[in-house]
Structure formats: C-alpha cells, structure tokens
Amino acid sequence: MKIGIASDSHGDTNALDVMLQHPAAADVEAWLFAGDIAMDAEYLEMVTDLPVIKVAGNNDWPMSRLEDTVLADLGDHRILLTHGHLYGVNFSTQNLVLAAREQAADIAVYGHTHVADLSIGEVTVLNPGSVARPRDASRGSFMVADLVQGQKPVVKLIRI
Template sequence: MKVGIVSDSHGNTNALDAMLQHPAAVDVEAWLFAGDIAMDAEYLEMVTDLPVIKVAGNNDWPMSRLEDTVIAQLGGHRILLTHGHLYGVGFSTQNLVLAAAEQAADIAIYGHTHVADVSIGEVTVLNPGSVARPRDASRGSFMVAELVPEQQPVVQLIRI
C-alpha cells in the first residue's frame, strides 16, 4: 500500500496542490496528515477523494475537534500518528518512540519541527518536514511510503 505523509501546511493550499501534482503522489492510496492546520486536511480530502487520517497540531488548538494522537492500521503496519508537540519532539523523539512501542506501533509519524526525519529501528520514525514552511531546505517536502506487511517501509522524501 502506498501512503502519502504530509505535515505543517499552515494554510498554504497552493503547497498542497503542488504536492499532489508531483508524480510520486499520483498513485497514493491514503494520506496521513500530521497536523498544522486541520482545515488543510479537510481540503486534502476534498481535492483527492482519498482517505485522510489526520491529527491536530499545536496551531489547531483550541478550535480543532481532531485527536492529538491516532493509531492507524495500514498496509500491515500499526502507525502512531501525531503532530509531536506533546511528545517533546523538538528535543528528542524518545518519548514518541516509547509511546509508539506502548501502543504496539511499528511506525511513528510526527511533524511540528518542520525538519524531515527518517529513523529506522524497532519503531520507524518519520517526519515529512513541512510542505509549506521548511526549516531544513528551501523547498517544502512530503513523504511517500510503500507499506508491505512484515517489511520495513520503503520511504521516499520528496521536495516540491
């Protein structure tokens, strides 16, 4: 199963449109939206007509009715999806990894830092960076992951 992973669009639907026009996004079957801004996840649902699993980010409080953390089952994997601010990801992903392990998740996805990250371990940790306001490059980014049961995800970081 091919999933798209995006975070931190901050109201920039033009960045989301550019992401969707990238060839890597063409055959994505579902999107994981790691927060900031919740309305952008609704926009993504509307323009793709695909499932969008989404969480609230720190900039969505107090207006969002979204959960801060969601557990999703996709492609034979158990995924913890969160924005990350409640796990202190600006300093370390250790608390996020522990939370994922407690939930028997083998993948943890977060945003918040606007810096892309791929860390392979017992829990694979993914941050797609920011599609609209990157802090690690001049161009925004998103990820595409190929999920196959009982195999490590094959992850591609894409700059738009």
C-alpha cells in the first residue's frame, strides 16, 4: 500500500495542488495529514477522492473537531498520527516514540516543526516537513511511504 503524508499547508491549497501533480503522488491510495490547517485536509480529500486520515494542529484550535492524535491501521502497520506540539517535538521526538510504543504503533507521523524527519528504528518516525512553509529548505515537501507487510516502510521525501 502506498500512502502520502503531508503537513502544515497553512491554507495554501495551491501547494497541495502542486504536491498532487508530482509523479510520486500518482499511485497514493490514502493520505495522512498531520495538521495545520484542518480545512486543507478536507480539500485534499475532496480533490483526490481518497481517504484522508487527519488530526488537528496547534493552529486549528479551537475551531477543529478533529482529534489531536489518531491511530490508523494500514496494511499490517499501526501508525500514530499527530501534529506533534503536544509531544514537545520542537525539542525531541522521545515522547512521541514512547506514545507510539504504548499504543503498539510501529510508525509515528508528526508535523509542527516544518522540518522533514525520517528516522528508522524500533518506531519509524516521520515528519514530511511543510508542504507550503518549509523551514529546512526553499521548497515545500511531502512524503510517500510504501507499506509492505512484514517489512519496514520504504519512505521517500519529495520536494515540490
């Protein structure tokens, strides 16, 4: 199963359109949206007609009715999806990894920092960076992950 991972579009649906036009997004079967701005996840769902698993970000409060953290079972992987601000990801992903372990998740996805992160370990930690307002490069980014049963995910960071 191929999934797309995006975060921190901050109302820039044009950046989402550019992301969707990238060849790497062509075969995506579902999207994970790690928050900021919740309405953008609804836009993504509308224009792709694919499932979009989404969480609220720190800029979605108090308007969003989305959860702060969601568990998603895709393939034989359990994914903890969160924006990350409630786990202190600006300083470390340690609390996020602990939360994933407590929920028997082998993948933890977050956003918030606008900086891409791909750490393979007992828990694979993924941050797609910001599709619209990156802090680690001049171009926005997203990720695609191939989830193969019994294997670690194969993840690619894509700059748009």
